[in-house]
Amino acid sequence: MGLTALSTGRGHDGGLALRPDAGQKVIALAGNPNVGKSTVFNALTGLRRHTGNWSGKTVSGALGSYVYRGKTYTLADIPGAYSLFTMSAEEEAARDFLCFGGPDAVVVVCDATCLERNLDLVLQLTELTPRVIVAVNLMDEAARKAIAVDVDALSRALGVPAVALAATEGRGLADLQEAIRTLPASPPPPRRVLYPAAVEQAAAPLAAALAAVLPSGQNARWLALRMLEENESLLAAARKAFGFDFAADARVAAALAAARRRLADAGYTVAALRDASVAALYAAAEDVCRHAVRQRPGPDRAQLKADRFLTRRGVSALTMLSLLAVVFFITIKGANVLSDGLFALLAAVGDVFSRLLTLIGAPPRLHELLIGGVWRVLAWVVSVMLPPMAVFFPLFTLLEDLGYLPRAAFCLDDPFRRCGACGKQALTMCMGFGCNAAGVTGCRIIDSPRERLIAVLTNSFVPCNGRFPLFIALLAVFSPGGTFVSALALTGVILLGALLTFGVSWLLSKTLLRGEASSLTLELPPFRRPQIGKVIVRSLLDRTVFVLGRAVTAAAPAGLIIWLAANVSVGGGTLLSAVTAALDPVGRLLGMDGVILAAFLLGIPANEIVLPLMLMAYAASGSLETVAGTAALRAILLRSGWTLRTAVCVMLFSLAHWPCATTLMTVKKETGSVKWTLAAFLIPTAAGAALCALVAFLWP
Amino acid sequence: MVSNDLLSVPAGCGAEVLALHVDGAMRRRLLDLGVTPGARVDCLFAAPSGDPVAYLIRGAVVALRNADAARISVGGAAPWA
Numbered sequence: 135m136g137l138t139a140l141s142t143g144r145g146h147d148g149g150l151a152l153r154p155d156a157g158q159k160v161i162a163l164a165g166n167p168n169v170g171k172s173t174v175f176n177a178l179t180g181l182r183r184h185t186g187n188w189s190g191k192t193v194s195g196a197l198g199s200y201v202y203r204g205k206t207y208t209l210a211d212i213p214g215a216y217s218l219f220t221m222s223a224e225e226e227a228a229r230d231f232l233c234f235g236g237p238d239a240v241v242v243v244c245d246a247t248c249l250e251r252n253l254d255l256v257l258q259l260t261e262l263t264p265r266v267i268v269a270v271n272l273m274d275e276a277a278r279k280a281i282a283v284d285v286d287a288l289s290r291a292l293g294v295p296a297v298a299l300a301a302t303e304g305r306g307l308a309d310l311q312e313a314i315r316t317l318p319a320s321p322p323p324p325r326r327v328l329y330p331a332a333v334e335q336a337a338a339p340l341a342a343a344l345a346a347v348l349p350s351g352q353n354a355r356w357l358a359l360r361m362l363e364e365n366e367s368l369l370a371a372a373r374k375a376f377g378f379d380f381a382a383d384a385r386v387a388a389a390l391a392a393a394r395r396r397l398a399d400a401g402y403t404v405a406a407l408r409d410a411s412v413a414a415l416y417a418a419a420e421d422v423c424r425h426a427v428r429q430r431p432g433p434d435r436a437q438l439k440a441d442r443f444l445t446r447r448g449v450s451a452l453t454m455l456s457l458l459a460v461v462f463f464i465t466i467k468g469a470n471v472l473s474d475g476l477f478a479l480l481a482a483v484g485d486v487f488s489r490l491l492t493l494i495g496a497p498p499r500l501h502e503l504l505i506g507g508v509w510r511v512l513a514w515v516v517s518v519m520l521p522p523m524a525v526f527f528p529l530f531t532l533l534e535d536l537g538y539l540p541r542a543a544f545c546l547d548d549p550f551r552r553c554g555a556c557g558k559q560a561l562t563m564c565m566g567f568g569c570n571a572a573g574v575t576g577c578r579i580i581d582s583p584r585e586r587l588i589a590v591l592t593n594s595f596v597p598c599n600g601r602f603p604l605f606i607a608l609l610a611v612f613s614p615g616g617t618f619v620s621a622l623a624l625t626g627v628i629l630l631g632a633l634l635t636f637g638v639s640w641l642l643s644k645t646l647l648r649g650e651a652s653s654l655t656l657e658l659p660p661f662r663r664p665q666i667g668k669v670i671v672r673s674l675l676d677r678t679v680f681v682l683g684r685a686v687t688a689a690a691p692a693g694l695i696i697w698l699a700a701n702v703s704v705g706g707g708t709l710l711s712a713v714t715a716a717l718d719p720v721g722r723l724l725g726m727d728g729v730i731l732a733a734f735l736l737g738i739p740a741n742e743i744v745l746p747l748m749l750m751a752y753a754a755s756g757s758l759e760t761v762a763g764t765a766a767l768r769a770i771l772l773r774s775g776w777t778l779r780t781a782v783c784v785m786l787f788s789l790a791h792w793p794c795a796t797t798l799m800t801v802k803k804e805t806g807s808v809k810w811t812l813a814a815f816l817i818p819t820a821a822g823a824a825l826c827a828l829v830a831f832l833w834p
Numbered sequence: 835m836v837s838n839d840l841l842s843v844p845a846g847c848g849a850e851v852l853a854l855h856v857d858g859a860m861r862r863r864l865l866d867l868g869v870t871p872g873a874r875v876d877c878l879f880a881a882p883s884g885d886p887v888a889y890l891i892r893g894a895v896v897a898l899r900n901a902d903a904a905r906i907s908v909g910g911a912a913p914w915a
Contacts, residue, residue: 217866220859248893251868405857412865416873432848432914433878433890441895447882544897548883551899557886581859653860655867656897658888 158199160208161314164232164259165243166252167214168659170271173301174243175211178311202311210237216251218258219365226367232259233368234375239265239317241310243299246276246283247660249427253419254412256292260324262356266294267313274300275660281429288426293324302665327418329359330410332400336393337362343389347380362393363411364404437660441541450545457533458628463621465525466606470617470764472521480513507697508690510753514746515689518767522603527673530567535664539564544658551651553636554643556585558656559592563635566596570793571800573598578804582652587810588639590801594793594818595631595638600741601788607745611768612781631789634821646813688740695736696750710751724823725783725830727775734787738795744788779833783826790822838911840875840889840903848876848890849908856905868892869906876914 165171179198196211213228232240240259244252249270260266270283289296295313299306328334337358344361345354360368361381373379380386397407444453487509491501533539539561547557558580566573573593580586597605605627609620643649699710707715710732717735718728729751737744749767752774771781792815793801802811843849851873854861868891869875876890886897 217862220863220866245894251892251894254866254868408862409865412862413870416868416870429893431874433876433895437895438878441888442879445879445881445888450882544886544888545881547886547897547899548881551885557897581863651899653856653863653902654886654897654899655860655863655902656886658895658897660895 158206158208159238159314160210160236162232162235162237162240163209163211163243164228164240164255165214166216166245166255168657169214169243169245169252170299170301171214171243172211174241174269174271174299174307174310175209177301177304177307179209200311202315205315207314210235215255217255218262219363219368226371229368230371230375233262234371237265239267239314241267241269241314243269243271246270246272246298247279247281249283249288250416250419250423253292253422254415257325257327257415257418260292260294261327262353264294264321264324265317266324267310267317268292268294268296269299269306269310270296271299271301273298273306274303275662279429279434281427284426284428288422291325291422291425293322325418325422327414329414332397332402333359333362333407333410336396336400340386340389340393343383343385344380347383347386349376352376358393359411361390362397362404363408434660440661441658444541445545450541454542454545455625455629457538459621459625461526461529461533462624463617464529465522466610466617466620466624468525469521469603469606470610472524473517476517476521477513480517484509484513503694503697503701507750508693511689511693511696511743511746511750514749515742518607518745519600519603519742522606523599524674526599526602527568528670530564531669531673532664532666534564535662535669537659537661540656540658544656547654547656549636550639551654553640554585554647554649554651555588555639556580556582556651557654559585559589559635559639562589562593563596563632566593566598567602568599570594570596570598570797574797574800574804584647584649585652587805588642588647590804591642591810591814591817592635592638594797594814595634595790595821597627597631597789598741598794600794601744603742604745604788605785607764607767608781608785610764611771612778627785627789630786634790634818638817638821689743689746692736692739692743692747693750696747700751714751723830724787724826725779725833726787726826727780729774730780730784730787734791738792740796741788741794779829782833783829786825786829787822790818790825792819837907837909840877840898840906840908841887841900843875843877843908843911845877845879845887847911847913848874849911850874852907852909854906856902860902864902864906867894867896875906875908 163171163175175196175198178200197208199206199208210231212231215228218229218233240263242256242259244256256268268288270285270288273283276283283298285296285298295317297306297309297313299310301307337355340361341355341358344358348354357372381390444450484505488505491504543557543560546560550557550559561579562573562576565576570593573596574590577586577589580589605624609623613620613623696710699713700708702709704712714728714732716728717731721727721731730748733744733747733751736747749770752770798811798815801814802808805811837852840849851869851871853871854864854869856864873892878888878890878895880887885900887900887903888895888897
């Protein structure tokens with residue numbers, strides 16, 4: 135899950151609700167994490183769907199469709215999984231869909247550079263259903279590494295169709311579509327994974343008993359083996375899917391007891407049986423690879439050299455910080471140019487609107503409300519908030535596509551472990567740059583529930599796209615130096631956010647979420663050359679469209695409210711002045727003022743509107759001749775009594791305060807708990823308030 | 835074959851997995867990643883602090899924490915050809 139449209143709070147958790155039209159084939163797209171599954175999905179469906187280069191990016195399913203030879207196919211991109219039998223919440227969703235979702239075919243996308251590992255999942259699936267197609271992706275990468283995969287031999291050895299793909303180049307997609315089209319309704323049985331004789335003999339009678347009670351088309355042998363392995367979560371999902379408890383059937387229960395006795399007699403504990411079943415799968419995978427793959431053993435020397443350099447002591451931290459600083463430098467530089475252009479454009483459009491309203495004879499109050507209220511906030515949101523995102527996202531997406539982010543997580547795992555957390559939290563923090571709601575959903579990649587909760591509760595310490603333009607705008611006004619100093623200062627802000635993340639994670643591990651760090655398996659995919667053109671176009675378009683949409687839905691009504699509040703009189707003053715005056719004492723205590731606090735409160739629907747709302751409120755209390763450019767921003771803020779101290783406190787509070795409404799709702803959804811949602815609200819707020827109060831106290 | 839744990843295998847060496855002394859979900863996860871008895875695992879490079887360490891497991895690079903690597907016994911550690 136990356137940083138573009140689908141991960142920004144809009145549809146970041148579609149789930150899999152399959153209701154295709156009758157006659158449409160449903161094709162599930164399965165595979166290990168980071169095998170280019172989403173690239174295949176995008177290439178087939180044309181749906182703009184971001185693909186990233188780290189493990190477990192697809193945190194929830196996505197649906198798309200394509201037409202091939204006059205027939206419509208629904209494609210379900212399900213979360214990446216190493217196995218049907220592992221435990222992460224994310225992978226269980228994938229497993230349930232594959233096992234009981236009833237897809238017409240399962241396409242397993244595999245990585246040609248480590249096919250043997252990928253075949254574990256393939257064989258688990260062919261054991262379940264014969265309607266499997268193996269799509270060996272990254273053939274181009276494999277060729278560069280002198281790995282040769284013979285897909286015909288692979289197909290013969292597995293007993294299911296296999297096609298070769300290089301999805302980023304669009305090669306092999308037609309073959310895949312043809313293989314899907316020509317897959318028979320009941321294909322010949324695939325290669326059978328053979329278990330030790332004692333296991334086979336114990337499972338056979340149980341499978342026969344199950345076959346008598348299961349709905350037709352269900353694989354009794356497969357389920358019998360899972361019952362013997364006592365895979366409880368899978369069996370619970372099966373009971374739910376079939377609508378009855380098959381284990382309660384008298385004959386099944388008797389057969390199960392008999393099978394267990396037989397296994398015990400042969401010396402198989404449940405643990406030994408589970409081991410034996412993976413051993414059987416890998417023995418089969420090794421055998422298949424002997425027929426289909428030719429490669430030189432050992433690591434890729436060029437990749438290894440790069441990795442060894444980047445993980446050197448000193449180099450790794452320096453690389454991380456300088457990459458951030460460079461990204462911010464380019465962002466600030468580029469945003470200035472874009473911002474000035476947008477200001478000019480929007481001012482001109484506002485003028486036209488204004489004249490149109492005069493022309494049609496709109497009442498002055500309405501005219502003022504629409505132009506001074508709604509339009510002005512919209513213009514601020516678009517021209518101040520949009521440009522930094524439009525530059526930042528393509529840059530960050532390039533780092534992501536390059537494969538750098540898992541390296542950062544690798545190097546940061548040690549400090550996270552010391553704080554009782556998981557290194558993958560670094561990845562969820564990166565997702566948080568895009569949107570904290572997406573970051574919270576992304577926490578599903580963390581296996582341990584305790585560590586996942588820590589990552590969820592601390593995600594908003596990473597400033598999302600709705601917040602960091604505020605830093606850039608304020609730095610432009612208050613930073614003593616030029617762009618370079620601003621970029622360093624912004625890097626410092628992110629660093630502070632990271633320190634808060636570590637500190638709060640540590641504190642949580644010692645208090646509310648007491649515990650030690652558990653295990654970690656983190657796959658480091660190879661460095662890959664990013665598809666620069668695609669990245670820029672896709673993230674730019676996605677961001678632009680999304681931000682404009684959000685600006686209209688959140689900023690327009692908020693602008694309206696502020697304008698009304700500034701123009702409705704209560705007592706001696708306006709409603710706005712009454713509210714801000716009431717909040718002022720608290721604001722002052724935190725080094726800010728009532729207007730700022732009111733803007734943060736009104737900004738709960740979307741962080742993008744906080745700064746524009748402040749400016750609106752300040753402008754509403756006096757006449758404002760211009761609303762364009764950094765100079766105007768400086769004029770408004772200085773006139774409203776801002777100092778460097780105010781700016782520092784606003785930045786600190788923006789870095790650490792309540793998450794936006796979308797993020798809070800996502801926390802509620804992910805944790806299923808009001809208590810933890812409240813914690814997600816209070817923890818950053820308390821941290822930010824403490825920091826601000828400290829600054830206000832020490833800096834009179 | 836002399837038995838040792840994976841943690842003792844230095845970068846630049848590979849070894850054969852003999853047994854996993856890990857239980858529960860992590861055991862299954864390691865097995866599914868291909869850390870099965872008989873599999874070859876190569877030690878590639880360590881994080882700046884020395885923990886975790888990246889290993890080459892069946893063609894893929896996977897990082898394991900030292901505490902977990904210490905519970906995987908291996909044999910026949912030898913430098914790459």
